[in-house]
Amino acid sequence: MERRRRHLLDLASLPTGEIEHLLDLAESFTDISRRRIKKVPTLRGMTVVNLFMEASTRTRVSFELAAKRLSADTLNLSSSGSSTSKGETLLDTARNLGAMRPDIIVLRHRHSGAPHFLSRNLDAAIVNAGDGWHEHPTQGLLDCLTIRQHLKKIEGLRVAIIGDIAHSRVARSGITALSRLGAEVVVCGPPTMVPPGIETLGCTVTFDRDEAIADADVVMMLRIQKERLGEELFPSEREYARRYGLSRAVLERAARPDALVMHPGPVNRGVELDPDVADGPQSIILDQVANGLAVRMAVLYHCAGGEAAA
Ligand code: CP
Numbered sequence: 001m002e003r004r005r006r007h008l009l010d011l012a013s014l015p016t017g018e019i020e021h022l023l024d025l026a027e028s029f030t031d032i033s034r035r036r037i038k039k040v041p042t043l044r045g046m047t048v049v050n051l052f053m054e055a056s057t058r059t060r061v062s063f064e065l066a067a068k069r070l071s072a073d074t075l076n077l078s079s080s081g082s083s084t085s086k087g088e089t090l091l092d093t094a095r096n097l098g099a100m101r102p103d104i105i106v107l108r109h110r111h112s113g114a115p116h117f118l119s120r121n122l123d124a125a126i127v128n129a130g131d132g133w134h135e136h137p138t139q140g141l142l143d144c145l146t147i148r149q150h151l152k153k154i155e156g157l158r159v160a161i162i163g164d165i166a167h168s169r170v171a172r173s174g175i176t177a178l179s180r181l182g183a184e185v186v187v188c189g190p191p192t193m194v195p196p197g198i199e200t201l202g203c204t205v206t207f208d209r210d211e212a213i214a215d216a217d218v219v220m221m222l223r224i225q226k227e228r229l230g231e232e233l234f235p236s237e238r239e240y241a242r243r244y245g246l247s248r249a250v251l252e253r254a255a256r257p258d259a260l261v262m263h264p265g266p267v268n269r270g271v272e273l274d275p276d277v278a279d280g281p282q283s284i285i286l287d288q289v290a291n292g293l294a295v296r297m298a299v300l301y302h303c304a305g306g307e308a309a310a
Contacts, residue, residue, distance in 0.1 A: 004305040005103065005125035009115050010135040011176045012201075019177055023145050025298035025307075026291065032069060033293055043072035046103040046304055050076045051094070052129065053084065053109045058265055058289055059129050059138070059296075063106045066296035072103075072304075090114060091121060098122045104303055107131070125303040133167050139264055140173030142295040144181060146288045147218055150260055155182030160212040161203070162188045162244060163222030163272050164233075166195045170264045171222060175201040188212035189222075189244060192233040209244050210254040219255060220262040221246050221273045237271050247274040251282065260284050 011019060032038055048067040052060050060076070067074040077097070079085060084093060090109065097105065104125045107115045112132030119126040130136040148154055159178050165171045165187050178185050179202025187194060187203050194205055206212050213219050224240065234240045241247075246261065261273075261283045269275050278285060301307075 005123075006303050006305065007115070007119045007126045008137055008299050008303055009119060009126065009128050011137045011140050011173050011180075012135065014137075016180045019141070019144070019180060022141055022295070022298055022302060023148065025302060026141065026145050026295040027149075029297040029301075030291070030294040032297070033290070039069050039071060041071045042301060042306065043067065043070040043103075043304055046072045047101070048072045048074050048104045048106065048300060049097050049102045049124075050074065050106045050129075051078075051097070051108070052076070053079045053090070053107070053114075054130065056108055056129070058292055059108065059136075062289075062292040063127075063129060063296050063300075066293055066300055069293075070297055070300060072300065091117070094118050094122055098124055104300060125305075127299060127303055130169050132169065133172075134169055135173045135176075136169040136264075137173050138292065138295050138299055139170050140177040141299070142288055142291045143170075143174050143220070143262065143264070144177050145291045145295060146262065146284055147178075147183075147260070149287070149291070150284060151217060154178060157183045157217040158215055159183050159185050159218045159220060160188060160216040161185060161220045161222065162209060162212055162246070164193045164224045165189045165198060165222070166193045166233075167225035168222050171198075172201060174220065175203045179203060186212050186216075190234050190240070209246075209250070213246075213250075213255045213259065216255060216259055218260045218262060219246065219251075220264075221267075222264070223266060223268055223272060226268075237268075241271050245270075245272050245274065246277050248276045248280070251277055251280075258282075262288060264288065 102124050106127045106129050108129040112134035114131050115126050115128035185203040
């Protein structure tokens with residue numbers, strides 16, 4: 001049977017049923033990583049190109065490992081060491097890679113919309129691994145999966161997302177997916193870091209951290225995206241930590257004792273999240289990382305047209 005390739009460009013355009021389907025599919029892939037032989041032949045003969053034009057640890061490594069665990073051939077390309085550093089455009093780079101007929105191209109890029117652009121110009125399935133400030137769909141999925149595993153549901157939960165909302169593709173994918181699945185999402189950050197109109201994605205806004213985390217089932221802290229700040233948006237890191245960071249004292253005073261703490265990583269320790277909270281009993285950060293692998297296996301399988309071929 002001919003496999004029908006699919007893109008994963010964002011969660012906003014994905015029907016809610018498909019989000020739920022990808023979460024269920026990811027759940028079914030979690031078991032493979034617990035086996036002694038962590039490899040299945042599902043994507044044997046297929047080629048996955050990881051094109052990372054921005055820095056990444058978790059996403060890049062887990063896409064590569066996901067492809068390998070599904071027996072696909074993988075190759076990795078980043079801006080340093082590729083002909084991008086000689087001035088080659090994204091489209092030229094992608095077209096040249098496309099000439100070698102990969103099945104899937106996973107793209108991380110600093111420009112919002114770059115994966116959509118490639119999807120209009122190449123035959124390969126395109127997977128968005130984070131585009132500018134826009135979306136990080138596999139992060140949104142892995143966050144939902146992690147919450148669902150711990151709390152057995154998403155509908156009816158209160159999720160607080162705190163930090164640099166303006167520059168965060170994680171926030172946009174998270175708000176979209178969580179609100180569609182029935183969570184009450186509240187976002188919080190300095191007024192300079194909460195964009196006007198963010199409510200249209202399906203959240204409410206407060207500028208008071210303690211109000212945001214009161215009664216929250218999940219507190220998701222976000223990194224200050226220093227690499228995207230064109231100007232100072234808060235007086236100092238010390239002041240930011242005092243008003244918007246999560247310390248043990250704040251967690252104990254303002255949050256429920258069973259509230260879960262999440263962070264997409266990398267963490268600015270001591271700024272948005274204190275080490276004793278990041279590494280403490282309420283933190284599920286490493287579960288997020290583990291689920292990233294299962295989600296990316298599911299997404300590669302889905303984008304390769306796996307269900308159609310099954
Ligand atoms: N969460 C996330 O995207 O991390 P990386 O930038 O390390 O991939």
